[in-house]
Amino acid sequence: MNLALIQDTDIVSRSSDASGDVLLASLTGRQHEHIVNIQKLGPGRELQVGLINGNMGRATISAQDESSTHIEVCLTLAPPKPNPITLVLALPRPLMLKRVLQTATSLGVKDIHLIHSNKVEKSYWQSPQLNDEELHEQLLLGLEQGVDTVLPHIHKHQRFRPFAEDILPGLVDGKKAFVAHPSPDADTAQCQQEECYLAIGPEGGFTEYEVEKLQDAGMQPLSLGPRILRVETAVPVLLAKLS
Amino acid sequence: MNLALIQDTDIVSRSSDASGDVLLASLTGRQHEHIVNIQKLGPGRELQVGLINGNMGRATISAQDESSTHIEVCLTLAPPKPNPITLVLALPRPLMLKRVLQTATSLGVKDIHLIHSNKVEKSYWQSPQLNDEELHEQLLLGLEQGVDTVLPHIHKHQRFRPFAEDILPGLVDGKKAFVAHPSPDADTAQCQQEECYLAIGPEGGFTEYEVEKLQDAGMQPLSLGPRILRVETAVPVLLAKLS
Incomplete structure (x- = not known):
């Protein structure tokens, strides 16, 4: 998982500033497990994320419990050019x-x-x-x-x-x-x-x-x-x- | 298996004529199983074969028993050019x-x-x-x-x-x-x-x-x-x- 994909249902709140969309989101299931067990990332650490069919960017882990990883996300990068x-x-x-x-x-x-x-x-x-x-x-x-x-x-x-x-x-x-x-x-x-x-x-x-x-x-x-x-x-x- | 590979130990007899090497060989194990069960080929039928590190060609199945497929092989084609x-x-x-x-x-x-x-x-x-x-x-x-x-x-x-x-x-x-x-x-x-x-x-x-x-x-x-x-x-x- 080189990028954690955020689905609409993962989004807790959403706002915009000059640099792009700012989201609070909560990752669960396979993604949460991967962050905890494979990437071994906890609160304060960053990871690369993207919004499905939207922009990509960095997220900071704000909190973590047994079943979910809460992240603050700033989405500033367009996804790569599609294959024609x-x-x-x-x-x-x-x-x-x-x-x-x-x-x-x-x-x-x-x-x-x-x-x-x-x-x-x-x-x-x-x-x-x-x-x-x-x-x-x-x-x-x-x-x-x-x-x-x-x-x-x-x-x-x-x-x-x-x-x-x-x-x-x-x-x-x-x-x-x-x-x-x-x-x-x-x-x-x-x-x-x-x-x-x-x-x-x-x-x-x-x-x-x-x-x-x-x-x-x-x-x-x-x-x-x-x-x-x-x-x-x-x-x-x-x-x-x-x- | 687009080609049945013949190992030296599969060869029963070997001769040469103007058109190339002529071999009698006996295929066993995985290859025999594949010919019988997947390709469903029996005596008289042809298949594409190659000698490991040698030429390729056609083989005719001369006989078949429970554990082996006997073939007559004529090897006339060089293998394709290697990838550089x-x-x-x-x-x-x-x-x-x-x-x-x-x-x-x-x-x-x-x-x-x-x-x-x-x-x-x-x-x-x-x-x-x-x-x-x-x-x-x-x-x-x-x-x-x-x-x-x-x-x-x-x-x-x-x-x-x-x-x-x-x-x-x-x-x-x-x-x-x-x-x-x-x-x-x-x-x-x-x-x-x-x-x-x-x-x-x-x-x-x-x-x-x-x-x-x-x-x-x-x-x-x-x-x-x-x-x-x-x-x-x-x-x-x-x-x-x-x-």
């Missing part, structure tokens, strides 16, 4: 989904479309990992890791064809868009800070039919080279290569 | 070490120096994950994932200063070398297919003293931007950025 790349991701298996969401969030991605694909097991869509609460938890962990406050949006598309035919063309219209797929060219593709779309298939890859559909929607194939990468490796590698 | 980047990695905690070794191996890295650093817990060096057998297992999994046969070399340096003062300068002499550390410049560094060194610190980063020592040895700071990444994310991101 939107991920379109064949739904990974539940355990990998957790890691991939954390990774993508820590790298500043703000929109993630989880889509179905031929090689995605249908049962994955019933996983408790896809509940809004579970997803939210992974996004928080990613923001706390990457030192950011702006929650990504997760969009779920449980049917491939309606997504590829009816939704994707409107999303990528006029923007750069790539699908990770073996291809002789497009190896030096870059997004250059522009809004851009990147689709990554499941373990085993998109089918030829799916790649065709994604190309019809405006995506160009982008080669990863001769090596086959796990999805959790392909995501950071391609985000880094494109930006 | 040597990793210098502050020893991660044991569970993360496994993932990082698999990831770096799947990305073609062939030399990994595990070093001590102020923020590395001394107990990590006693972890069973550091046994040669355990390390070998992770490297095999990385090669099977990335479709490669050439085993990386792991070098362990349990004391920071002798490594930074006596060993590192000789290694990086005349080559590009970077240490991941906040810095205003060097953001567009590239290895451009040359042999190159990259040092990545522990969670919490290298100390200023350590960064100084690494710079003395010939490494330039390389910024990751405003976000703090887990080691397992920083490794693929920096390997992708540099190559």
Whole structure:
């Protein structure tokens, strides 16, 4: 936890001065435990905090009891610039989904479309990992890791064809868009800070039919080279290569 | 397992013809289980194989019993080009070490120096994950994932200063070398297919003293931007950025 994220419900009182928002807040649960047991911080000590979807800054611990850490917060810093790349991701298996969401969030991605694909097991869509609460938890962990406050949006598309035919063309219209797929060219593709779309298939890859559909929607194939990468490796590698 | 790796001890007989090595081999244990239970392949079916530190090719299953899959192998393809980047990695905690070794191996890295650093817990060096057998297992999994046969070399340096003062300068002499550390410049560094060194610190980063020592040895700071990444994310991101 490189940043303690404050939710609206943690705020006890709120005021503004010339230097920014001043808050009194109370951290409980996992964050309180982390501050006490891992960071070993008590009254008088400072920590880095951020308001979810708001500014970041320093907090001073004013008091602590068994279940909560009370902090005085001054929020003066804007969160870092968002990653301009939107991920379109064949739904990974539940355990990998957790890691991939954390990774993508820590790298500043703000929109993630989880889509179905031929090689995605249908049962994955019933996983408790896809509940809004579970997803939210992974996004928080990613923001706390990457030192950011702006929650990504997760969009779920449980049917491939309606997504590829009816939704994707409107999303990528006029923007750069790539699908990770073996291809002789497009190896030096870059997004250059522009809004851009990147689709990554499941373990085993998109089918030829799916790649065709994604190309019809405006995506160009982008080669990863001769090596086959796990999805959790392909995501950071391609985000880094494109930006 | 995108590639079944054949060890010398798996080989039953060996001959050569104009098209390359022809082997009869017998796969057991984890590989046999994977072929039977996951890939569901039986006699007459083909799979992609490689000889450890040798060529890759196709194998045909000639017979199968409860504990082994017998294959006829023709090895005609060279493994992919190695990644020219040597990793210098502050020893991660044991569970993360496994993932990082698999990831770096799947990305073609062939030399990994595990070093001590102020923020590395001394107990990590006693972890069973550091046994040669355990390390070998992770490297095999990385090669099977990335479709490669050439085993990386792991070098362990349990004391920071002798490594930074006596060993590192000789290694990086005349080559590009970077240490991941906040810095205003060097953001567009590239290895451009040359042999190159990259040092990545522990969670919490290298100390200023350590960064100084690494710079003395010939490494330039390389910024990751405003976000703090887990080691397992920083490794693929920096390997992708540099190559």
